[in-house]
Amino acid sequence: MPALPADIPQTLQDLLPKWAHFCLYAGRFVEEELRIDLTGRRVLVGLSGGVDSTCLLLLLHYLSQRGDFTVGAVHLDHGLRPESGGDAAFARSLCERLGIDCTVESRDVARLAEERGLGIEEAGREARYKLYAQLRESGGWDFVALGHQLDDLSEDVLMRLIRGTGWPGLSGMAGYDPGRALVRPLLLLPKSTLAAFVSSLGIVWREDASNADPAMTRNRVRNEILPLIEKENPAFWQSVARLWRIGRVERDFWAELESGACEILDNSRLEALHKAQRLHLYKACLDRLGSGQALADTLFKLDSAWQERRVGADFQFPGRKTARIAASGVVFTAKH
Incomplete structure (x- = not known):
């Protein structure tokens, strides 16, 4: 040494x-x-x-x-x-x-x-x-x-x-x-x-x-x-730094939306949101249930099912997590 x-x-x-x-x-x-x-x-x-x-x-x-x-x-x-x-x-x-x-x-x-x-x-x-x-x-x-x-x-x-x-x-x-x-x-x-x-x-x-x-x-x-x-792109590093700063601002923005109870998202709350906000909220609720990446394709399918009010439809996510369409909204559960 x-x-x-x-x-x-x-x-x-x-x-x-x-x-x-x-x-x-x-x-x-x-x-x-x-x-x-x-x-x-x-x-x-x-x-x-x-x-x-x-x-x-x-x-x-x-x-x-x-x-x-x-x-x-x-x-x-x-x-x-x-x-x-x-x-x-x-x-x-x-x-x-x-x-x-x-x-x-x-x-x-x-x-x-x-x-x-x-x-x-x-x-x-x-x-x-x-x-x-x-x-x-x-x-x-x-x-x-x-x-x-x-x-x-x-x-x-x-x-x-x-x-x-x-x-x-x-x-x-x-x-x-x-x-x-x-x-x-x-x-x-x-x-x-x-x-x-x-x-x-x-x-x-x-x-x-x-x-x-x-x-x-x-x-x-x-x-x-x-x-x-x-x-x-020799300036790729600077691009990443800008991306990081933008992401940090957006995390702060979404954090307020994603606060509060998450086990059940009732219809009245979801109806007041843009689709982009609903997708973020679904992911936040799933993330709170434990590890396992919520895949975008399944989140889109979940939102479509909610919009169509397909009561009883279940969606499985990594980490043994489930989202189910209920008459009152979307219910999230996890099996450990």
């Missing part, structure tokens, strides 16, 4: 003006775009040792001194690669140099995947998010900060498009997930800028060789599909 440089800047004022402005931009994104005030809060960084999370840790470290909040880090060793011990050592060493508390834990992700019948990537994600939730509860952390950036967002948008996700979910992952207290300060910043920032500090981050494995859908999207799209 390459040694960390002896003179890592310790404060925002020690950075070159270009990189100080970079950090401040991310801070404004959290405060103004995501509407999160970090003052006096405790922020736990998910630190893999890759360039994204390394950049995030450094950036929040510099901003914390100006914004009066506390930064900690957690590294999870998935036990999947021989070099994973080096990743953990890097995380510990970097945090020690910055004066940041770092928790390092390990999980047998391969075993978890086998026991749960999951793919390795999904099992790893499940293990990480479970650990984040446990540490939030036991350590009193207000937020968990993740290093997803604009390239990740672009991949996410394409993967959602491939899966057939509708709008506004098609605009990509949330910048702030209040249910799990997840915040993504780097979401609209390109990976190349993050790498340039970390390199400017003389820090050599850890590379995960599994990111090149074509067996994983995300890697094929990243390494094969996205380069072709960028060749046709």
